[in-house]
Amino acid sequence: MSKNLLLMGLPGAGKGTQAENIVEKYGIPHISTGDIFRAAMKEKTPMGVKAQQYIDKGELVPDDVTCGIVEERLKQADTKNGYLLDGFPRTLEQAKQLEIMGEKLDKKLDAVINIDVDPDILVARLSGRFICKSCGATYHKLYKQPKVEGTCDNCGGHAFYQRSDDEPETVKNRLKVNLEMNTPLVDFYSKLNLLHTVAGDQNITDVTKDINKILTNLD
Structure with a gap:
């Protein structure tokens, strides 16, 4: 049975790791919107050319062009046994378009x-x-502290900094924006009885097991 899947989750939820596991286990393509946008523009597909025009002007790519690029990708032969969407849909309108697209294809x-x-x-x-x-070596307060506190393992330096993207306030704002975008989609897919929620605060192996259980039950 084919596996046509959508993977959702806030930044940092561990989608990347789980996407790799799903793709490897089921042999389906990982369709990430960033990747397919770049590919469509590079290959100058009809929708890729349209997207490039908006990007060159510094404008947001409208839903119909984004959906067109996804449709071009879903028509490719490697999706015959399924696909894993990641990063699309991002809006309710895109979700509705994906339903129409799925029906059509x-x-x-x-x-x-x-x-x-x-x-x-x-x-x-x-x-x-x-x-x-x-020296630019990276560490993490939870997962990778220097062996000696305050001293870089790599060069012995004592000065550290945090990128502005990684500062707690910036991270909170990013999560807030993503949460506001995801909530209507969660409701939409819940009403369609397609939604399966997995607790992502367990260890990675247990998250993988829970996802595998859901996907096995689809057969």
């Missing part, structure tokens, strides 16, 4: 996996990174 979604993690945990995960000023 006979590739409707079978399941939406939502990796759910408490935003406070995500702030700790995402804002924990710090960098050695001397």
Whole structure:
């Protein structure tokens, strides 16, 4: 049975790792919007050319062009046994268009996996990174502290800094924006009985096991 899947989750929820596991286990392509946008523009597909025109002007690519690029990708032969969407849809309108597209191509979604993690945990995960000023070695408050506190393992330097992207306030704002975007999609897929929520604050192996259980039950 084909596996037409959508993977959802806030930044830091561990989607990348789980996407790799799903793609490897089921042999389906990982369709990440960033990747397919770049590919469509490079190959100058009809929708890729349109997208490039908006990007060159510094404008947001409208939904119909974004959906067109996804449709071009879903028509490719490697999706015949399924696909894993990641980063699309981002809006309710895109979600509705995806339903229409799935119907038209006979590739409707079978399941939406939502990796759910408490935003406070995500702030700790995402804002924990710090960098050695001397050599650029990266560390993490939770996962990778220097062997000797305050001393870089790599060069012995004592000065560290944090990128502005990794500062807690920046991270909180990013999560807030993503949460506001995701909530209507979670409701939409819940009403369609496609939503499967997995607790993402467990260890990675247990998250993988839970996802595998859901996907096995689809057969």
